[in-house]
Amino acid sequence: MRKKRYFGRFVMFLLCAAFAVAFLLPTVLTITNSFMTESEIKANYGPVFDKDSTSGYRSGTVTLKFIPDKVTFSQYINGLVRSPDYLLKFWNSVVLVVPIVIFQVAIASVAAYGFTRWRGKVRAFIFFFYVILMLMPYQVTLVPNFLVSKWLGILNTRWAIVLPGVFAPFSVFLLTKYMRRIPYSLIEAAKMEGAGEWYIFTRICMPQCRAATYSIAILVFIDYWNMVEQPLILLNNTDKQPLSIFLSQINTGEIGLAFAMATVYMIPSLLLFLHGEEYLVEGIANSGSVKG
């Protein structure tokens, strides 16, 4: 009986390992290839990016190669030292994402508190509207966003990205779900002690929601750190576009540079995840398990 159980676990382990390898393969490929020379990368992926067949050798097929022939940091030096363009784009990403995360968490906290504290048909309708908005794919609201941005005169400015991001419904939904798990008696007790709404919100409610807030911040950061469609449509000025646009448009010439910048670009997300890993798990788990 015990042998049968061990065998089942072994099979499951093999399956999980296979899936893990499949999912990790692109990331590992990106990191290892960022240490290759440009000519080696072109030789490996010649048919995919073959725009200039006159320069150098091109392999007839795509070769997934993980070990560089010669480890080099030339791609990092080209992207981070020799040219300020990619650094500028990195800071563009930071400038776009950080306000969105901060203000979205702030606004979502207040909104969620409101949805938690007050009840009624209007609240229910508005919350339902939030949920409907959240369910819509971003591409559905892209055209209205463009038209509204143009009407507001913020097209081709960072506000066209930041403002829709600040008022995203997902954080409100998630935080509302989380806040509802706070016992109402706790708030009643505070009120009886003479605490005002702001005091209750800041001193009682938000400390209870630290995990959810952190998880929302991480999710929002990753979501907007990787955004492509919004800047493409709403930011024509390439000097203001984030690095994610550059990575999405890499298909000619600078493949090695793209690997290097992608590696750099994943560092903030990775650090943020490592820093708030426990909060992320806890926040998401508790949000789904609480009835509203």
Add this chain to the structure above:
Amino acid sequence: MDEIKVKKRDWVKNAAIIFLAVMLALTFFSNTIMNRSLPEVATQAVTSGQITSKVRGTGTVTANGNYTVTLDQTREIASVKVKVGDTVKAGQVLFTLSASDSDELISAREAVDSAGDAYQKQLIEAAKNSGDVTVTRAREALEDAKTNFAACVYVTAAQVAAAKQDYNTRIAVTNSLEAEYNKAKAALDNAGGWTEPSGSGDYSTVESAAAALSDAQTTLSAARIQYNDKYTVFENIAKERMAGTGSGYSLDANKKALYEEYSKYLDSKGEPVSPDTPATVEGVETKEYGMGALAQAYAAITDAQAKVNSAQNAYNSAQTAYSNSVSSSTSGNYPLKVAADKANMAYQAAKVDSDTAKGILDNLTSNKTDYDTAKQAVYDKEDALTTALAGVQTSSLDLNTAKRALARAQEKLADVAKGAAAADIKAQVDGVMKTVDAVAGKKYDAAATLATIELPEQGYTVSFSVTNDQARKVHSGDQAEITNYGSDSVQATLQSIKPDPQNAQTNKLLVFNITGDVEPGATLTISVGEKSAQYDAIVPNSSIRSDANGDFVLVVMSKSSPLGNRYIATRMDIEKVASDETNTAVSGGLNYGDYVITTSSKPINDKDYVKLADS
């Protein structure tokens, strides 16, 4: 557990701080680092103003006309009487020549000698090939050949072929008979051969029987001939008698019985007697006889008949005896021997016939060969006669040719001898010695240049090469300006524009006519071209670049970015309107005040980032 989580978060936080700090530092120094790698360019603003489209060049003054002093014959220069720059007059002695004979004179003499020898040889050849002797001999030989030919028997090829066919037929018969003989001989040999019996054995009996049989046959034949002769006599007599009476002829009973008896005889004999058999002497004589003669003839017939009968009996007896002897003979090969002997006789006779036919064939063949040989001989002699006649004519022509060649060689010798008498070389024209190539003591070939005399009265020219673009700005007849010559009296006029022989594809040669007080060999710098004009966009020549798409300039475009101003080299296509040595007026998208790149520290292309040089 919580402590581990806190440590982990601290580590991550520190890493994030370091990462951001590094990114900030890189960003801070990014422009500085990048500018170190950018090509540094020098720029110049687009201006407006005047362009004087002049073409400048430098050339050496040369005379329009030159006279080249040469030698008529290969001679040695004894002394040189002039030097470069001397002014000479026509008739002035330039060089003196040594007294030795020229090579041309020596060659002319040798040519006369050679032509004289050739003429003498032709005279001898003509005498040797005297026309009468050679032709007469050829004609006599031809007549002899014709005579021989006429004596030959004409035999056709068909005759020879028929003779050959006859010979072949006889040879075939001979071979056939020889085969039969060999076959009979083989049969005899197979039967044991023939051995002559000894003594009076069986063979003598057979032989004697055969001889008796032969004799009997001979006797019988002779008796029959006699009988036929007698009967013929009898018949002739009888016919004469019938013809003589003219009233018919009838035989009496005896005679009739005789006739009947004769008829029976004829029937039994089976051998008709030809009525055309010539009458014998007896028959002729019986013409005079009457019945008496007829009776005698009859009697003779009877007698002859009896002899025939007797001979027949003897023959029969001999035949019987022979048969008996043969059948009883112990040597049974005798018939085979007789057959072999007969076959041999037939074979020998056929062989004689075939030999005769061969003799006839050989004779015909020989006659035909003789005929053909004689005919060919006639042809050959005719050709020989024709050749002899032609040889006589050719010999005559060669003689005339050699005579003319001798005359020409003598004429040339006379001409060369006249020129060889000159002792010096004189100037033929007035002018200035441009070059003196000859030196004393050296021998020069005919037509070698000894010196060159410039002819000032024909004027001077200066030429230099310019590009095709520059050549398009000037025209023949344009007055040019001389910038480096002291004398104002010297004037230059563009005389012609022609392809530069050194570089015909890209360059033209401007030829100027120079007038005034100028020294040949002087170097003149000449400026020629259009007058000044006002243009809106003028750029330095160094800023204009060209490729397959035409001329263009790189304009510096400024781009503002959060990290500061960036400068980009931007291509702008232009067309040249006018240019001088330093600037070019252009048309295109350039505006007054634009900055064009004149020089760069590295090669640059369109859209490249550049760094402005510190001014």
